[in-house]
Amino acid sequence: MAPPPHALVIPYPAQGHVIPLLELAHALVDRGFTVTFANSEFNHRRVVAAATESSLLDRSSRIRLVAVPDGMEPGEDRNNLVRLTLLMAEHMAPRVEDLIRRSGGDAEGYGPITCVVADYNLGMWALDVARRTGVKSAAIWPASAALLASLLSIDKLVQDNIIDPEDGSALSQGTFQLSPDMPVMQTAHLAWNCIGNQHGQAAMFRCLIASVRAVDKCDFILCNSFHGAEQATFARFPQILPVGPFLTGERKKAAVVGHFWRPEDDACMSWLDAQPARSVVYVAFGSFTMFDTRQFRELALGLELSGRPFLWVVRPDIVLGGDVHDYPDGFVDRVGGASGRGMVVAWSPQQRVLSHPSVACFVSHCGWNSTMEGVRNGLPFLAWPYFADQFVNQVYICDVWKVGLRAEADEAGVITKEHIAGRVEELMSDAGMRERVEALKKVAHESINHGGSSHRNFDMFIEAIKA
Known part of the structure; x- marks a missing residue:
């Protein structure tokens, strides 16, 4: 009997990324996959420390947590996202490639890794590893589709003199829209312009451009959003596949959920x-x-x-x-x-x-x-x-x-x-605001219920990545 499909899921090393990607891992298991979840060593220790003993011993979860070095020294400031991102590409890539090539030879029943689902924010290295090892790949974007759309529009933003071509910095303090029905964005609030100080921004911006080029070649771009929340963005950027909202925090208590802090104060x-x-x-x-x-x-x-x-x-x-x-x-x-x-x-x-x-x-x-x-x-x-x-x-x-x-x-x-x-x-x-948020809640739940738009998209992704 052939082993089940085996996904390698790799989050960007921040809690706001680890939590939704772990929920994605659980959703893959729900659809018959086994999952290897590759955290940085630093965050692996934090997740294990915050998880309950029952969650780590629950063999039925079919999620194996592994640790990969991120290249930073003990005690270094991992809130320095520019340095962290650059070091990951150098240090994590060879370890992840080795993990894929050696997969399938363990005694736990995990077959060879058949696909990689990588956080878009990791950059091109994770998807390059998938291509070198001959497995299918998907990028997962755990934030809004509108923000991803701004990355996919970097060339246009440079062409329209909205951002500097060298480091992405704002050339004016104005606003812009990628299409008439999409959110109005401020140039100074583009993600790469507000992640810290200016040191290293040009290098980070080059990484983002490389990421856009790499992700264009992967099999899927999944997004933790839903059609009704960002309809205009999904119409303008149909390559982004909404499969959310992920049900973060709703798993049974025995599930590993990716928190870095403990204890939750019940x-x-x-x-x-x-x-x-x-x-x-x-x-x-x-x-x-x-x-x-x-x-x-x-x-x-x-x-x-x-x-x-x-x-x-x-x-x-x-x-x-x-x-x-x-x-x-x-x-x-x-x-x-x-x-x-x-x-x-x-x-x-x-x-x-x-x-x-x-x-x-x-x-x-x-x-x-x-x-x-x-x-x-x-x-x-x-x-x-x-x-x-x-x-x-x-x-x-x-x-x-x-x-x-x-x-x-x-x-x-x-x-x-x-x-x-x-x-x-x-x-x-404000009764009107209460009515609007209740209506949005209804649309969100409809999207992930059986037959909803996100549910159908995830089904389609599963069938393609299994084949």
């Missing part, structure tokens, strides 16, 4: 149970966003000023150069004491929180996973982007779908407590 679920329906402000900024001490305190005071119960996820490293416990004087006693009006956790089971009936709105960094999870659960957003694709996602949330409001800074660059409290009140009282 106590917050009991706290939510005690809150009135649609009363709680949920505040979470993902795995990367950081605040200076002033903005961190202003956010705390804004949540207090809103007068609403709130659940706030405060990662251990969220305060830039400061102490995560550096709250305003008396804040913890006032909101977490006898009133119990606020709860702060280091990490939350976000999907379970967002689907809880007591949650009313989502203060978010607008990462695409969080955006899709908020949409899937019908929650309006206070949109507070930090970097990269999050600014384009904010445009979708606030201007295209009209399911959220912007968090806007004052002249000093601070989003004030008064503004935060006022925006929360607007979100809570």
